Amino acid sequence: MANQPQIPLLKGKKALVVGIANEHSIAYGCAKAFRELEADLAITYLNEKAKPYVEPLAQALQAPIVMPLDVSQPGELEALFAAITAQWGRLDILVHSIAFAPKADLQGGLLNCSAAGFAQAMDISCHSFIRMARLAAPLMTEGGTMFAMTYHGATEVAPNYNVMGPVKAALESACRYLAYELGRNGIRVHAISPGPLKTRAASGLKDFDLLLNEAASRAPLGELVDIMDVGFTCAFLATRYARRLTGSTVYVDGGVNIMA
Template sequence: MTSVELRSPILAGAKALVTGIANENSIACGCAKAFKELGADLAVTYVNEKSKRYVGPLAQALEAPIFMPFDAASEGELEAVFERIEKEWGRLDILLHSIAWAPKDDLQGGLLNCSSEGFARAMDISCHSFVRMARLAAPLMKDGGTMLTMSYYGANKVVPNYNVMGPVKAALEACVRYLAYELGPRRIRVHAISPGPLMTRAASGLKDFDLLLNQAAARAPLGELVDIMDVGYTCAFLATPYARRVSGETLYIDGGVNIMA
């Protein structure tokens, strides 16, 4: 897919925090590239030292002046990221949350067999971490801003083998609506993005994911799968003034798969 060429960088000077990049195939990486292409300055996080080896070169290529560790399960790391942003930038315009995790046994064992501990951890890391980010980001969005998080079709319809992540993503989409309501008076817009299936590291943990990919390609009215830049450009659009009156939505970027019976 070729880059979209614009005569002027509409996000020039905007400050964007991108979380959830694992490697060059991550949805968050596509979003970071799109934000950068439209002129934004980036803060990029990595989850641990192992992922730093993959994310570091990407952050360097994106000329991200802020590059810090952030594991949603580690106390204090999120606060440290926002302290750095406040110190160096004094504000934030765009927040991208692209984090999802559940214990492997609970993810692959079906909802009926999901442990209460596994359910709680999946909900905390994949859903409530977005609420925690929003709480810290809102005071820095002094002139309004855009918050984005990643959902999936399985939040609203049953997708075999998606298991516990279905209820977790449903909760995440509900959080988006309530945050949009609470933050609207501060001119902060909040969205859930629901991409079609993409071969990412996170998706590889789902049983029979190859089947999902093939089915999506066959059912899509556009006749093909989406890629990370399709998601990235949509997120970038939502962060521009062109989408200034849009908030609280779950936007599907799936070639039209979600409209099919």
């Protein structure tokens, strides 16, 4: 049977995807899935060092807006949304797929995490999503969908996840409260919880290869997920077929989360 063409369920929708570092990034899987359904993309890169890795991907996805964004730098987030407002005048989809903690605080255990490191991890990994939502909501005049990436270590102890566990727990809670506050405007908010993936961000976790192997052996489906599994889940949730779903933490992990 011949492959059927993709139905352009997101045709004309405007999607901002934050967090692409390279072709292995979860955010890239989201951008690629949105583009397959014919959404228009705005893509960001962290800095000039990251630009050569991200810009070719953005060009391949025909993204008309490609801009730098370091959420820790004053004014960069506002400049991005000013450009989106000027070019599109609206926004339908927002993907927040960024997280950071200083290496010493990430690998040193929660008990030894510094106040400064905890605050920086919370600001970049959690509060920046709230700041983005604040700027995105006025542009979602016909409703929209917002996504933030979390991990199962937010609700269960994942050895070596350390400070990111409490930070991701805060992010999941923020998603629920934003879903409540923005629901009256037709804006839906989801936390997406992928299983372990070989991304650049994950490489900073101690003994991450062991975590990958364990997840693959415990998953009811018997294999790890990939970035397109995450992307297609977000694409579905952004369509009209998921119009009454909001505020949930959606696991894309082959079922690992149900295992004791």
